[in-house]
Amino acid sequence: xxxxxxxxxxxxxxxxxxxxxxxxxxxxxxxxxxxxxxxxxxxxxxxxxxxxxxxxxxxxxxxxxxxxxxxxxxxxxxxxxxxxxxxxxxxxxxxxxxxxxxxxxxxxxxxxxxxxxxxxxxxxxxxxxxxxxxxxxxxxxxxxxxxxxxxxxxxxxxxxxxxxxxxxxxxxxxxxxxxxxxxxxxxxxxxxxxxxxxxxxxxxxxxxxxxxxxxxxxxxxxxxxxxxxxxxxxxxxxxxxxxxxxxxxxxxxxxxxxxxxxxxxxxxxxxxxxxxxxxxxxxxxxxxxxxxxxxxxxxxxxxxxxxxxxxxxxxxxxxxxxxxxxxx
Amino acid sequence: xxxxxxxxxxxxxxxxxxxxxxxxxxxxxxxxxxxxxxxxxxxxxxxxxxxxxxxxxxxxxxxxxxxxxxxxxxxxxxxxxxxxxxxxxxxxxxxxxxxxxxxxxxxxxxxxxxxxxxxxxxxxxxxxxxxxxxxxxxxxxxxxxxxxxxxxxxxxxxxxxxxxxxxxxxxxxxxxxxxxxxxxxxxxxxxxxxxxxxxxxxxxxxxxxxxxxxxxxxxxxxxxxxxxxxxxxxxxxxxxxxxxxxxxxxxxxxxxxxxxxxxxxxxxxxxxxxxxxxxxxxxxxxxxxxxxxxxxxxxxxxxxxxxxxxxxxxxxxxxxxxxxxxxxxxxxxxxxxxxxxxxxxxxxxxxxxxxxxxxxxxxxxxxxxxxxxxxxxxxxxxxxxxxxxxxxxxxxxxxxxxxxxxxxxxxxxxxxxxxxxxxxxxxxxxxxxxxxxxxxxxxxxxxxxxxxxxxxxxxxxxxxxxxxxxxxxxxxx
Numbered sequence: 001x002x003x004x005x006x007x008x009x010x011x012x013x014x015x016x017x018x019x020x021x022x023x024x025x026x027x028x029x030x031x032x033x034x035x036x037x038x039x040x041x042x043x044x045x046x047x048x049x050x051x052x053x054x055x056x057x058x059x060x061x062x063x064x065x066x067x068x069x070x071x072x073x074x075x076x077x078x079x080x081x082x083x084x085x086x087x088x089x090x091x092x093x094x095x096x097x098x099x100x101x102x103x104x105x106x107x108x109x110x111x112x113x114x115x116x117x118x119x120x121x122x123x124x125x126x127x128x129x130x131x132x133x134x135x136x137x138x139x140x141x142x143x144x145x146x147x148x149x150x151x152x153x154x155x156x157x158x159x160x161x162x163x164x165x166x167x168x169x170x171x172x173x174x175x176x177x178x179x180x181x182x183x184x185x186x187x188x189x190x191x192x193x194x195x196x197x198x199x200x201x202x203x204x205x206x207x208x209x210x211x212x213x214x215x216x217x218x219x220x221x222x223x224x225x226x227x228x229x230x231x232x233x234x235x236x237x238x239x240x241x242x243x244x245x246x247x248x249x250x251x252x253x254x255x256x257x258x259x260x261x262x263x264x265x266x267x268x269x270x271x272x273x274x275x276x277x278x279x280x281x282x283x284x285x286x287x288x289x290x291x292x293x294x295x296x297x298x299x300x301x302x303x304x305x306x307x308x309x310x311x312x313x314x315x316x317x318x319x320x321x322x323x324x325x326x327x328x
Numbered sequence: 329x330x331x332x333x334x335x336x337x338x339x340x341x342x343x344x345x346x347x348x349x350x351x352x353x354x355x356x357x358x359x360x361x362x363x364x365x366x367x368x369x370x371x372x373x374x375x376x377x378x379x380x381x382x383x384x385x386x387x388x389x390x391x392x393x394x395x396x397x398x399x400x401x402x403x404x405x406x407x408x409x410x411x412x413x414x415x416x417x418x419x420x421x422x423x424x425x426x427x428x429x430x431x432x433x434x435x436x437x438x439x440x441x442x443x444x445x446x447x448x449x450x451x452x453x454x455x456x457x458x459x460x461x462x463x464x465x466x467x468x469x470x471x472x473x474x475x476x477x478x479x480x481x482x483x484x485x486x487x488x489x490x491x492x493x494x495x496x497x498x499x500x501x502x503x504x505x506x507x508x509x510x511x512x513x514x515x516x517x518x519x520x521x522x523x524x525x526x527x528x529x530x531x532x533x534x535x536x537x538x539x540x541x542x543x544x545x546x547x548x549x550x551x552x553x554x555x556x557x558x559x560x561x562x563x564x565x566x567x568x569x570x571x572x573x574x575x576x577x578x579x580x581x582x583x584x585x586x587x588x589x590x591x592x593x594x595x596x597x598x599x600x601x602x603x604x605x606x607x608x609x610x611x612x613x614x615x616x617x618x619x620x621x622x623x624x625x626x627x628x629x630x631x632x633x634x635x636x637x638x639x640x641x642x643x644x645x646x647x648x649x650x651x652x653x654x655x656x657x658x659x660x661x662x663x664x665x666x667x668x669x670x671x672x673x674x675x676x677x678x679x680x681x682x683x684x685x686x687x688x689x690x691x692x693x694x695x696x697x698x699x700x701x702x703x704x705x706x707x708x709x710x711x712x713x714x715x716x717x718x719x720x721x722x723x724x725x726x727x728x729x730x731x732x733x734x735x736x737x738x739x740x741x742x743x744x745x746x747x748x749x750x751x752x753x754x755x756x757x758x759x760x761x762x763x764x765x766x767x768x769x770x771x772x773x774x775x776x777x778x779x780x781x782x783x784x785x786x787x788x789x790x791x792x793x794x795x796x797x798x799x800x801x802x803x804x805x
Contacts, residue, residue, distance in 0.1 A: 002576045003593045103385065104558050107571035118385045163595060265597040319595045324584060 001108070003265075006167040007320040008105040013171030015098035018052070020148040021179050022091050024213050025051065026081060027141030032209070033074055040202050041070055043190055044209070045077050050186035051179055052089040056080070078137065079129040091144065095124060109168075110158035113151060120147040166257045170315065173254035177280075178308035180247050181301055183210065184237060188298050191230060207233045214245040231291040238301075239288055247304065248284040254311070255281055264318035273314035280307050329367050331359075334746065334753050341485045341743035342755060343408050354411045354803055361518045362406065367751050374405045374748050377510045386506045388791060389561045401503060402796035404747040407511050408758060408778050412525075412805040415774060418481070418488060421672030422762060423770045424662060426477050429493060429649045430766065431665040433473035437463050437645060447664050448657045452681075455732065456654060457702055458496075458647025460610065462617050466634055466643070469541045470768050473643040476534070476605075477764040478777070481672075483743040489675045491759065493658070495642060495650040497607045500777035501530060501763050502565035503797055508775065511799035523804040527775035531572030533765055538573070538603045540767035541639045549602035551575040552592060554583070556608050556624045561792075566607050575605070585628030590638045603639045604629075610644050652701040652735045653679050675740060681732035689727065689736040693720045696736040698727065711787060713739050742787060745798070747780060757781040759789050760800065774802040 029044045036044075042061055049056050057080050061073075084090045088097075099121045106114050124144065132140040152172075159165050187210055191203050208228045211217040214237055223240075224232045240246045255277035264270025283304060289296035331345075338347035344355045351359040362370070378400070381387075387398040435442050436453050437460075443450045453459055478498030480491040508527055512519050535551075542549035553575050555566035570577035582592050583601065591598035606613060612622040617630040632638045648654060656677040662670040678685035678696075689696060692712075699709040710723040727734045744755035762776035778800040779789035789795040 001595055002578060002582055003595050004579070004582050005576070006595045100558075104567070106385075106567050107577055115384060119383055122382065167595070261595070263596075265593075265595070322593075 001163050001167075003320050003322075005105055005108050006163060007316075008101045009108060009164050009168040010171035010315070010320075012098050012101035012105065013168040014175040015094045015101065016148050016151065017172045017175040018089070018179065019091050019094035019098060020145050021176070021213075022048070022052070022081065022089075022094065023141040023145035023148070024215075025183075026078065026091070027138050027145065028209050028213055029074075030078070030137040030141060033071070036205070037202065038070055040205060041074065043202070043206060045074070047183065047186045047190070047206075048081060051183040053182060054087075054089050075129065075133060078133070082132075083127075083129050091141075092124065095121065095144070095148075105164075108164045109155070110160075112154050112158045116147070116151045116154050120144070120151070123147075163261055166261050167319075170254055170257040170261070173250045173257065174308060174312055174315070176245065177247055177250040177254065178305065178312075180214070180237065180245070180250065181305035181308060183213075184234065184247070185298065185301050185305060188234075188294070188301065203230060204228050210237070214243070216240075216243055216245060219243050231294075234297065235288075235291070239284055241285075248281070251277065251280045251284055251304075258315075261319070264322070266318045266322035269314050269318035269322070273311060273318055276307060276311050276314060280304060280311070283307075329365060329370055329753065330363055331746070331753050335755055337744075337755075339485070340741040340755075341483050343410075343483070343743055343745040343758065352411075355409050357518060357522055358407065358409055361515070362746075362753070370405070370748055371751060373514045377403055377405045377514050380510050380513070381506065384506075385564070386503070387564055389559060389563060401791045402782055403507060403510060404756075404780055404782070404796055404798040405511070405514055406746055406748055406753075407515070407799040407801045408745045409522075409801045409803060412803050415525075415802045417671070418762065419772050419774075421488070421670070422479055422764050422772055424666065424668065424671050425479065425490070425493070425658065426474060426764045426766050426770060428658065428662040428665050429477075429495065430471055430473050432661045433643075433646060433649050434467070434471050435665075436648060437466055437473075442661070442664055445664070447660050448654070452653050452657070452679075453648060456648050456651045458610070458645070458651055460618075460645035460648070462630065463634075463643070463645035466645075468643045469543070469545075469639060472541055472641075472766050474646050474649070475537055475541060475641045475766050477766070478761045479764060481760045481762070481776075482675075482740060483760070484740055487673065489673050489740070490658070491675060492652070492655060493650045494761075495646040497609060497642070498761070498763070499562040499565050499607070500761055500779075502568040504763070504775055504777045504800070505530060505568075507778075507797055507799040511801075522801065524801040525774035525804055527773050530763070530773045530775075531569070533771040533773055534569070534605075535573050537765040537767035537771060538605055538639075538641060540769075541641060542602050543636050543639055546602055550600060551603045551605065552578045552583075552601045554578055554580070554604050554606040554608055554613075556612065560607070562607065569605070573605070578604075580608070580622075580624045580626050583626045583629070585626060585632055588632060588635055588637055590626065590629060590632050601638060603641065605641045610647060613640075613644065652677075652699055652703075653681065653732075656735070675737045678736045679732075680727055680734040680736065685736075686727070686731045689734070690724055692736075693724060695739060697739050698723060698734055698736045700733055701735060702733070707792075711739065714785075714787075739787070742781075745778075745780070747782070747798070749782075749784075754784070756784075757787050757789070758798070776800050 025048045032041055032044055046061055056077055080087055082091045099117050102114055102117050207230045211220050211233055216236055220236055238247045241249055243249060258274055258277050289300055336342055336345055336349055344351055346352055381400045387400050442448050443453060474495045478494040481488050482491050538551050539549060553566055553570040555577055557579050567577055578592055584591055590601045592601050608624050611619045612624040614625045614630040615622045616627045633640045656679055659670040659674055662668055678689050680686040680689055694712045696712045742757040742759060745758045746753045747756045758778055758780050760776045760778055765771040778798050780796045780798055781787055781789045782796045783794045
């Protein structure tokens, strides 16, 4: 297919995945505002910003143990992450960019996919933070996440499985892997101080909320029981092949799509991308450090996060922006 | 809902009513249906039609001060109906006209017999900014310089007239199809009982035409649609047509010229392109030949086209035939090349380059429409009867300063068609743009874009200036 069309679908996949993940995280954060301790709320905000590699407005979060401050701050942060047009990582920006890519590539996707996305866009376009804050921010995030899920379902049942589909899926899985790696790294860095019981309890609650953010809470219960232990939660979120949102599964799926797309005009980059995807899979499934070595785990996650970026660059070079002299 | 307060004016042709107020024979079923429906029902039909455009994102782009904005074209839910007999008359005239225009283009870029024989003054052709000397000697497949044409027609009490031939990159066909889809779903019972001729084959007809024009008759040619990009006002249409054709939607940056052929960049390397349905103007299509600052085009494209290794549809240089000065000579072209009388009349046109026409124009400004020869989209024109004396005086100065840049025409009473305006039936002026395809054979889908001047009293139907659209039904006999 046309390289620019493939790139548009790849980015559509990435942006919608990012919007979806943000909605889930923000929905949990909106719930936390009702009854969670201040530290957890502040950590929740910084975890979301870290996951998209971004600083909050004013560059850092200041911790005030005061309900009024928490609510005022949270409103500003939620607005920045939800409707702020100038923030390229807000829900609005990600959704609008995903929809814009779809608009430009409408001829490559099914009519049902476009209509679904456009209807959601028209709905969100009419809303603002004040409106959703007054009623139920959780509902807004849940509805928007559900709309993106519905879009994915409509895509799965209507889109022709050509390379357009594969590039869209590849974008979605690379984004998922990258976001999850960043999210886990943010959580691990917050876990560092040990020995403080209160902090430990907060940390367990944060891991529980992280499991929920990844739709992994029920899976965790079935595999490890009701008590959330950070080490086990991390294992599940990184290595589980059956969990739709695990890092390992996202990497496996990205590798599968890459293999299905096949050889690239820039052969070297194309082969390097395939090898890297294989290496990432090995890291997760065979070389993942055990619980006794938390620092190695963090280093491994950092490595995976870097690899995600590298994989994106290789895919771009191999299939989209290859130099003309690679044309054969 | 009734037509009791419908402002019927016998001096203006009404698409639904005879001058005595009775509905035209073929409009009766529509008239009955409209009178049967309540205000609320019609309002809900109108609302549904508008919403379907918005939901499906059938938009055009408006260039504002800040960023480009997506807007929907207002659509009126009441279709305009034409009898089968009237359509056949139009169809024959359109087929005759496109043939004559293609013969003219072949001639002016070839031997220029029509100029040597004194039918059209040389300066009218050569002085036209759309005349492309670079295309001299070029011979497109099947002589099809213009393969896609959108002819603007109006109807008056004296019959049909051609307002202009759009021979470069005519747009609007996607709206014809979208209007039909909306009308079908909102007036289901009426549609089923009305024996309306289908327009849905347009994509297929366009594809057949483009295939016929493949270089060297190449079977299964690779076809691409070249768009200026997402910020172009007609981007929705480009995307829609690419989908209908099963063609790639390319921008200039996706194409490259190598070893005398055109290729597009795909995820599997480069792939040869045989036919390009281009929706980029001549000026921007090849920076090596036309505007060197263009970023929308493909360097070297014209050379490949001239070598016959890629077909550009429409061919570069067709603009000379839809220039507003050259337009005045189209009936003469029909007589000259085909030895036939034109089946479709022109609007009487005064060329201000002629001293006597200039004098007439300036003396009669309050009754005339004056246009710039290269203008389009309803911009830069003066509608004499609607202009203030100051506006006319200002315009007259511009005309005197550069007469050959202007033409004038009598202000015609474009026909009117009933529209649903604020819960009432009101007549509004309409025009008609049928689309003519010309490859090895001529194909005309029985339908058209019907544009409506939605502002009361307005004669301007362009979407950029408050115009809208409505579905247009050609009935079977």
